[in-house]
Amino acid sequence: xxxxxxxxxxxxxxxxxxxxxxxxxxxxxxxxxxxxxxxxxxxxxxxxxxxxxxxxxxxxxxxxxxxxxxxxxxxxxxxxxxxxxxxxxxxxxxxxxxxxxxxxxxxxxxxxxxxxxxxxxxxxxxxxxxxxxxxxxxxxxxxxxxxxxxxxxxxxxxxxxxxxxxxxxxxxxxxxxxxxxxxxxxxxxxxxxxxxxxxxxxxxxxxxxxxxxxxxxxxxxxxxxxxxxxxxxxxxxxxxxxxxxxxxxxxxxxxxxxxxxxxxxxxxxxxxxxxxxxxxxxxxxxxxxxxxxxxxxxxxxxxxxxxxxxxxxxxxxxxxxxxxxxxxxxxxxxxxxxxxxxxxxxxxxxxxxxxxxxxxxxxxxxxxxxxxxxxxxxxxxxxxxxxxxxxxxxxxxxxxxxxxxxxxxxxxxxxxxxxxxxxxxxxxxxxxxxxxxxxxxxxxxxxxxxxxxxxxxxxxxxxxxxxxxxxxxxxxxxxxxxxxxxxxxxxxxxxxxxxxxxxxxxxxxxxxxxxxxxxxxxxxxxxxxxxxxxxxxxxxxxxxxxxxxxxxxxxxxxxxxxxxxxxxxxxxxxxxxxxxxxxxxxxxxxxxxxxxxxxxxxxxxxxxxxxxxxxxxxxxxxxxxxxxxxxxxxxxxxxxxxxxxxxxxxxxxxxxxxxxxxxxxxxxxxxxxx
Numbered sequence: 001x002x003x004x005x006x007x008x009x010x011x012x013x014x015x016x017x018x019x020x021x022x023x024x025x026x027x028x029x030x031x032x033x034x035x036x037x038x039x040x041x042x043x044x045x046x047x048x049x050x051x052x053x054x055x056x057x058x059x060x061x062x063x064x065x066x067x068x069x070x071x072x073x074x075x076x077x078x079x080x081x082x083x084x085x086x087x088x089x090x091x092x093x094x095x096x097x098x099x100x101x102x103x104x105x106x107x108x109x110x111x112x113x114x115x116x117x118x119x120x121x122x123x124x125x126x127x128x129x130x131x132x133x134x135x136x137x138x139x140x141x142x143x144x145x146x147x148x149x150x151x152x153x154x155x156x157x158x159x160x161x162x163x164x165x166x167x168x169x170x171x172x173x174x175x176x177x178x179x180x181x182x183x184x185x186x187x188x189x190x191x192x193x194x195x196x197x198x199x200x201x202x203x204x205x206x207x208x209x210x211x212x213x214x215x216x217x218x219x220x221x222x223x224x225x226x227x228x229x230x231x232x233x234x235x236x237x238x239x240x241x242x243x244x245x246x247x248x249x250x251x252x253x254x255x256x257x258x259x260x261x262x263x264x265x266x267x268x269x270x271x272x273x274x275x276x277x278x279x280x281x282x283x284x285x286x287x288x289x290x291x292x293x294x295x296x297x298x299x300x301x302x303x304x305x306x307x308x309x310x311x312x313x314x315x316x317x318x319x320x321x322x323x324x325x326x327x328x329x330x331x332x333x334x335x336x337x338x339x340x341x342x343x344x345x346x347x348x349x350x351x352x353x354x355x356x357x358x359x360x361x362x363x364x365x366x367x368x369x370x371x372x373x374x375x376x377x378x379x380x381x382x383x384x385x386x387x388x389x390x391x392x393x394x395x396x397x398x399x400x401x402x403x404x405x406x407x408x409x410x411x412x413x414x415x416x417x418x419x420x421x422x423x424x425x426x427x428x429x430x431x432x433x434x435x436x437x438x439x440x441x442x443x444x445x446x447x448x449x450x451x452x453x454x455x456x457x458x459x460x461x462x463x464x465x466x467x468x469x470x471x472x473x474x475x476x477x478x479x480x481x482x483x484x485x486x487x488x489x490x491x492x493x494x495x496x497x498x499x500x501x502x503x504x505x506x507x508x509x510x511x512x513x514x515x516x517x518x519x520x521x522x523x524x525x526x527x528x529x530x531x532x533x534x535x536x537x538x539x540x541x542x543x544x545x546x547x548x549x550x551x552x553x554x555x556x557x558x559x560x561x562x563x564x565x566x567x568x569x570x571x572x573x574x575x576x577x578x579x580x581x582x583x584x585x586x587x588x589x590x591x592x593x594x595x596x597x598x599x600x601x602x603x604x605x606x607x608x609x610x611x612x613x614x615x616x617x618x619x620x621x622x623x624x625x626x627x628x629x630x631x632x633x634x635x636x637x638x639x640x641x642x643x644x645x646x647x648x649x650x651x652x653x654x655x656x657x658x659x660x661x662x663x664x665x666x667x668x669x670x671x672x673x674x
Contacts, residue, residue: 004056004065005089008038011082011101012049013171018072018081022046024054025069026088027111027127028062035071046081064114065096067131071109080105080166085624086112097627099391103166111135115627117394117492120504132390136504143386145515148414151440153376154516156383156407160415168386170408201573201589202598208565211602219560222658227567230343233354234313234321237285239660241557241568242365243470246313246321248461249284250277256310257338258325266324266343268316276314280464283313283321287360289368289441291330296431296571298421302594304429307576311357319466326353328576339579348583352591356576359569362562363430365554368442371418374551376439377451378403378672379410380516381543388507394492395505397625398485398540401616402547405673427593427600429571446517448525451542453478453550469652470553473663476645477549477618480665482541484638489537491630496532505530509539548618552668559609563602569593570601608674611667618642618668642666 004026010016026033036056039045045052065088072081083100090096097115104110111131123129142165146157158164202208209224226232237246252258260273267276276282291308312325326341341353382403389396418424418435425431430438449455453474457463462471493499500506506529513526520526530536562568574591577583593601616622619639626632642665653659661667 001057001059002061002091004033004058004062004091006054006056007087007089008046008052008054009084009086010046010048010050010052011084013082014048015080016082017048017050018046018079019075020046020079020081021073021075022081023071023073024056024086025071026056026058026062026065027067027069028065030063031058031060033058033062061091064094065090066114066128068098068112069109070100070104070112071107072104073107078106083110097624099623099625099627101623101625105166113390113392115625116392117397117626117628117631118392119394119492119498119502120390121498121501132392135390136388140387143383145383147519149436149439151436151443151519153372153380153443154383154518155376155379155414156411158411161408161411164408164411168405168407170405170412201594202592203589204585205566205589208598211565211599217560217563219557219658220563223561223567224564227564228351230322231320233323233358235658236358236361236561237283237313237321238465238468239470239658241554241561242361242369243468243553244369244456244460245285245287245361245364246283246460246462246465247285248280249282249312250280250461252277252312253284253286253310255330255338256312256325256327256340258310258312258327258340262340262342263312263314263324266314266322280461281315283315283462283465285311285313285357285361287357287364288330289364289438289445290360293430293434293437293441294432295429296425296434298425298432302573304571304573305575306363306429306434307356307360307572309353309357309360309576315465321465323354323357326357328353328356329578339577341580345580346583348585348588349577349580352577352583352588355566355569355588355592356572358567359429359572362568362570363428364438366424366428367430367435367438369554370551371413371435372439372442372446373451374546374554375406375410375413375672377446378406378543378547378551380512381547382406384508384511384516388511389504393504394488394626394631395508395540398488399543400625401621401623401670402544404616404671406547406671409673423600423604427570427597427604440519443519444521446520446524448527448542451546451550452538453545469660470663473645473649473660474549474553476648477642477663477665477668478541478545480638480641480645481544481549481618482537483641484634485540485544486537487634487637488631489533489540491628491634493533493536499530499533499536505536547671548668549663551672553662555674556609556611556667557662558605562605565593565598565601571597610674611669612673615673616670618665618670620670 006024022038023035024038025035033056038052038054068086081104083102083104085100086098088096098112099115100112120132123132144157145154148155161169263273287308290306293306295304295306307328308330310327311323314322314324316322327338329338341349343350385396385399385403416422457471462468509530510528513528517524517526530539569592571593572591619642621635646664646666649664653661
């Protein structure tokens, strides 16, 4: 008789254990073992967090163990079981590892491949080829594409979170109940003590402190003290929560009525506006995507408004980014010129003009920068991965930590947050039909290269901006991720030809391009094939960076920068002023969100800014999908580089009044999960 020692590990998650019967079959290169019941003589053999050892005896050796088959049968009732991994030690001492990290539900059989990463062309036997094909066919039935709204990126075909495959649902210790999280925020922020949560205006800017007193947050308190200052307004285009709107301006848009005479007093180098444009000292934030969009009309009792402003920004001789001209409209009645608001205007005129820019910025951030370009884009990558890459594929192993909970959080959002009459409608001008219209317009400009961080910075013309920490930190993280991906690709792909011959990786990028991003314009440049290792490295770096660093940069600062409502109004209740000299504080307060919407807004940005319990940060991979030592060494090198970036950022932040930490690797979650 020959004895194989089998180790079966149960996960530590809540409800991971099971009392059901579990059977195991070892499948080797020469023969199979008998179907073996994993001993149930002890009631807690599959208890949460335990490791079970069992000997499987056979009359003849099985050869190298290639597959392990698990079958679960109910004991009293069907009891879900989370299997972490299985290892098998042969009579000769050889060890075979089988990563699982899956929930096994009902009376189902699961067949696991031995853990070494294998490309499809590496499989030479019909046994392994059949297993691979069956696995992908099964996943393609589970992960089906669906168009949630015309013009959106494709998403998972599931109307409710409970419809999702069990392995990608939230675990019991994590929820995405947006209603619960909002009311938790209301309680934690003390908003439940505010007696006047109804549709009435605040009386004065200082009144917003009624919903701000409980906050103990250095950044938002700094914002509260300095939000009216032009330097703070300009600084947020670099390092606030939406640091992607600023771009170098070399030619003024035709619709922008700003002139040299208007801005000459704001230019401190003694140059004309045209000369400053040529010198590269002028920047612009253009919210053209909001032009013509009908603002949220879900509340018949409150009219809401959107605007598509231009904001001209100037890098002065002290390297500060300062607003020098704001135009709130692009279409005017015949014979009338667009009004351009200036720092020299009446205090209230200039204040309200900046508020309008910040309100537009907030809404573009929510719908385009955050929702579309991190959440929905990452979901496309995740679905295509599940549909086209076998679990044994090295790219599957590389990406699986970076899609954790993404499909689940997006499904919950479609179910309760951004759906018709969802929570997003409560406070935001882009609620209702506006969110659909803005996404549809943004999809027409979404390109692959715009997701490549260095290319995006180059396209914006911001390579030489001083104190642009989003750019500086983003470049460091991008390079660290790219270096790690390159190491893994070189280990798993011996040549460019190996990439070309990999049918699964080609199907993966085709699924992203033709199915997931099918609503992009023809010039979106999402590749439909990959011909070199370099192209593969860039593609995978985009996937990981978007899900981790880019999402962190635009999500976790929401409470910091958006909680002081006058700094980032979620909606405006009066139209933008068409003329100067007609604005007073009463008009401003009637324009800003009312008490109820302010509270909804504050609760939402607090909830969205919180890290999850047991968060896994960039480079933390507790689930050992890879078993190869060279890849494990690459992970160690990656974590070392990330630690170096963290230390650089920490050292820099010590000298800043407002530390910038959103792209510090120790605060970048692996995936879009909130």
